[in-house]
Amino acid sequence: MSCSSAVSPASSPLPGNLYGATKYAVAGLAENTRLALTDSHVGVTLVNPGRVESPFWDDLGGPPDGPMLHTDDIARAVTWALTQPGGVDVNTVTIRPFQAAV
Structure with missing residues (x-):
């Protein structure tokens, strides 16, 4: 399980x-x-969260205006990816709040 960001495939705001x-x-x-592990039956999942209420924003002057995810939202997405049946490899999960570009 790796964690990136919803801005990874786009420009960062x-x-x-x-x-x-x-x-x-x-x-x-x-x-x-x-790709390297696919024949080993080892799944690799990348989680790309959007804006999350967290201390990340503290040094940036506070969170941006608009809707934010909660850490529990990300935890549920990770749990979902990890609890798929054997043989299912969830590759990428991008999770954003509604009305958020990134």
Whole structure:
């Protein structure tokens, strides 16, 4: 299980481009790991959460305006991915609040 961000396949709304680039790198690593392990029957899941209420925003002047996910929302998505039947490989889960571009 790897965690990236909903901004990994898109432009980051945060100042600078390093955050989006690092999250895109995590997505690439997860996909390459999945390909390397596919014959071993080892699943690799990448979770891309959108905006989540968390301390992440503290150093950025507070959370952005608009809807936010809760940490429990992400936990439920991870639990869902991990509890799929044998033979099911959930590759990517992107979860965002409604009315949020990223």
